[in-house]
Every structure is written in structure tokens, then in C-alpha cells.
Amino acid sequence: MNRFTKTVLFSLGLVVVVGLGVAWAHEDGVLKVTVVAKSTKSWDGEPLPAYPSGQPEITILRIIIPAGEKTPLHTHGVINAGVLLRGELVVHKEEGKSLTLKAGDSLIELVNKPHWGQNDGKVDAEILVFYAGVEGKGITNILDDHAEHDKPAKKE
Template identity: 55%
Template sequence: MDNKNLFVLFSFFVLFSCNNKVETNTEIIMVKLAESTQSWNGDTLPNYPEGQPKVTILKASIPPKAKLEMHEHLVINAGLLLKGELTVVDEFGNRLELKAGDPIIELVNTFHYGVNEGKETAEIVVFYAGDIATPITQIKE
């Protein structure tokens, strides 16, 4: 191999190795987003029901200016707002303002609603922990 080809090969190697670094960080980071024995308004969470457990995970997309119906959850639930803004208002007028990245430990057996007062669709993932006999949500009549 002549010096010209060796130089081209060496240059290619240097260029390739500088622009294609392999990420070697393998550190796992855990961040506790929420932990409580109370819902966001301070009410103590109820005991879990007896019977066969059932876990439900829902993702809701709430368009700007949309308002959910007044409802209550019959099981313990918690969520994480992934995108947008969401305001939760309970039947007593207490308000919780959420922005993307905020966790929520939701109300149980208390009527409330959510409203997107923002300019983009709000997306929230909610985890419900109950039993197979109990509905997760009940609309106020």
C-alpha cells in the first residue's frame, strides 16, 4: 500500500471514529414523581377493595377548551400529564393546575371535572387500581 492510500485510510479512520462516538453511560436514573396517602385535595385515600384486583391504564387526549363531565372515581388512581395543561376542579371549588410533566394522585369518591384551558391538546396517562367488580368512573347525574 502506498503512502497516499495509507493517508486516505488513516484519515477515514480518524473521521469515522470522531463522528461516531458510542454512548457508554449506562447509569439508570429513577425519579419519584409522587408518593402519598392522600389525593391532591388532602383527602385520605380509601382502602383497596376486597376481591380480584384489576389494574387499568388509560391515556386521554383532551383538546383545547374541552371540559370533561362532572364525575367521580370509585378506585384509587394516579396519573401523569404528558403534554399540555389541565385544570382539575372538585365539587367544592378546589382547583389543581397541571402542566406537562406533573403527576396527580386523583380524587376518589369525590365529584370533579377536568378542563383544558390551554392552547394545545392535553395528554394524560392514568393508572387505576381497583377490583373487577367496581367501575373506575361514575358520571354525576
């Protein structure tokens, strides 16, 4: 072996030994990775659509739904996923299917299907949502703000 090869092998060996020593010395500080969500389907079991063409644009939103409130009926034209950071949230499809989330739960959202979120809990629900969109195109389309549905019936 020439001197260069010996130096490279010694350096690699040193990196491995030092790296393992750091991992052994700091067991509690070792990097831990947990898959929060991974799927080819949205929460209703339907396959996710293909990504749209164009310049990709990632949007990350922190959404707070106050206790006792709900989001408008809406759709998303892009794939998105979220993690409920605190509170509780029930996500509803127009056809009646729903999904209940508690803090720490993940969600792979519906794409191009009307839905809304409802916080029936006593604390605000906070969700962090990641959208895989296309530059210049919206990520949410509001269909109905529920205002008409929530008004008391008129007496005649």
C-alpha cells in the same frame, strides 16, 4: 476453603467488578429512577381510602382532553394516579378547590368526590392514568356532562 466456595467467591467478585466496569464505562446509560408521585393523600389533601376487596385489576388509560374542552363531572370509586404528558389541565372539585397541572406534573386523584378536568390551553392535554380497581367494577361514574351548564340562558 474448598474448591466450590472459591469458585463461588470468584464468580461473585467477577460479577461485581464487571458490573461496576459497565456502570463506569457507560455513566450516561446508568439506570435512573425518579419518584413521580408518592402519597397517602389525594391532591386535595384528604387521606386515600383502603383498597376494595376482590380480585385486583389495574387499568391504564391515555386520556386526551381537546383544547378548550372539559371532562364530565365524575367520581372514581378506586384509587388512581396520573401524569400529564402534554398540555395543561385544571382539575376542579365541586366545592371550588382546583389544581393546575402542566406537562410532566403528576396527580393523585380524588376518590368518591365529584370533580372534572378542564383544558383552557391551546393544545390538547394528554394524561396517562393508572387505576387500582377490582375486576368487574367500574372505575368512573359520570355524574353530569356539563351540557346544561354550558347552554346559553333561554330568553322568554
